[in-house]
Amino acid sequence: SAVISQKPSRDICQRGTSLTIQCQVDSQVTMMFWYRQQPGQSLTLIATANQGSEATYESGFVIDKFPISRPNLTFSTLTVSNMSPEDSSIYLCSVGEGAAGELFFGEGSRLTVL
């Protein structure tokens, strides 16, 4: 399975600022996914990022708030813009592999907004 590295692993940010989370995969993958996991809750898909095309956002998530880049087949970034305390969450990068398309996850980026 792919090894997925995320940076930063955690951060504390001030309201109104933006933070970019990086996701590096050790192999080339077609589809990368960004999830949000709010405290004590399950995972919510933010967007799907394919190389060479605009990310596809799920209902309730917009590009202005969560811009995503996918410059190549091993790397993606998610920016959380104009942060508020409600954005305090774990943000997880994942890739789909295998015959069943099972997802593999990075360690997550734990974001606290004050």
Next chain:
Amino acid sequence: AQSVTQLGSHVSVSEGALVLLRCNYSSSVPPYLFWYVQYPNQGLQLLLKYTTGATLVKGINGFEAEFKKSETSFHLTKPSAHMSDAAEYFCAVSDNTGNQFYFGTGTSLTVIP
């Protein structure tokens, strides 16, 4: 749309006791089914998966799950709980294209010494 229901957001078992975490799904097509575990301050790790074939699947760390189509269930079990099993467990389902994933709300497992 598919959905996943995990009964019991919190489950406590004694060390050495049977672990049973319940998962039911709704799907109009034969799904792919997964269990993931999330240890504190870590990402999600795949425990096991069912795609086709044998309905009893074995995963890592002594866990197994049985796909029961008639009950639309995919419960996770382990015969004897260990302290290191304390974690959050997520059931997930995807369609048979693997393009859409649906996660349950998770079950927090506590193991009592």
